[in-house]
Amino acid sequence: MIEPNGTSEKGYYENIIVICPTCKSKKNLKIPTKIINQSKQLTTVSIPSGTVCDHGFQSFVDKNFKIRGYQRVDFEFAKMEFFEGGGDIDDGYIQDEETTSLSSLPLFKDIIKLLRSYVDTKEILGSGLFSIEGNVLYSSLPSNTLFSITKEFEVRSEKKLSNLKKMYLELENNQKICSNYIEIQKMRFALVLFFAHTVKLGMGNLYLNDLVKKIKELEG
Template sequence: MIESEDLTVREDYQDIIVICPTCKTKKDLKIPTKIINQAKQLTTVSIPSGTVCEHSFQSFVDKNYKIRGYQKIDFEFSHMEFYESADAEVEETDGPTVNLSSQQLFQDIIKLLRSYVDDKEILGSGLFNVDGHVLYSSLPSNTLFSIIKEFEVRSEKKLSSLKKMYLELENDQKICSNYINIKDMRFALVLFFAQTVKLGMGNLYLNDLVKKIRKLEN
């Protein structure tokens, strides 16, 4: 078992003021700087209802923490989400992260990951590259930072050839990850489970997720 304190990673935040595109309510939100700094393009921040106001919406944040725009949405989600989004004005477009995030398949995978989170058994989900670069996350901040650090360490030790990763926190919450090749690029899927979920059941959820992604590719 891995102690939760050992998994805790300190992370700096940047304050940004967001404005709801529907009711114009303003609020100061703290955004993890590491996620913004990792992105080669814009970072989409999905803001659930109750965070700023009664509306759910998305903001698009550039690498200078400037909001480039907002979008009203017609789907529901319960956690703040971060993922890299395409921007035609940005010249840095090399690498597997950008290649995937610019495809419709990436949006379909995000919808699938979002659909798995039920706040009862599955508390969050994510998609990372093998170096810990966040492509999509609805994970709680502390869990997200811990996973980034774990992938970074595994990359440094050249352990990314491993197929799966299971972590159990001190409070019995579980993190299950499965490395997967998507369009000839290697990534890691992550599901974050409540205390009541056994690792065996978590593995079944993860296998089911992989099968559904394979269907999306076809």
């Protein structure tokens, strides 16, 4: 069992000011430093409507926690998201992004869409895709949970336990984290779903198995 609120470590967050590209509203947001530091160049932060203003948008943050650009979106996401890479923006300011082998492929965008589609406000509270060392490729997990799960992956990697197929964790508030190691494009990753306290581990495992199956279908 891991603590639900183990994120008080100094230096875990960095404050950045984001500006909505539509209405120019501003807000100071706390961004986990680990995600930005591990990225090779840029990190995309998806900001849902209601966080800064009535609009949802994406910001592209570099390793110095400077915002390099924004992008309006024509879809809605329920949670704040982080994922590796900066994508393309209209003025071409962000291009030739250096990313991992997976996040540079069109398949990565399809996987993000699939992970996003699984998240709701009742049962599945977040999702994520990680390297086996704990680096974040994509996450819509709450910050506290994200910190806990990355630490868990780091420990398992150091102890050479990444040959395990699945991992189940239960927080003190009975929320659950279910993870499945999966091979995508001959690379190994950890897939994570975060469940509300009302979801039983057996049901969580069914959701996770279904997600793995759909990713394999995307891969062809």
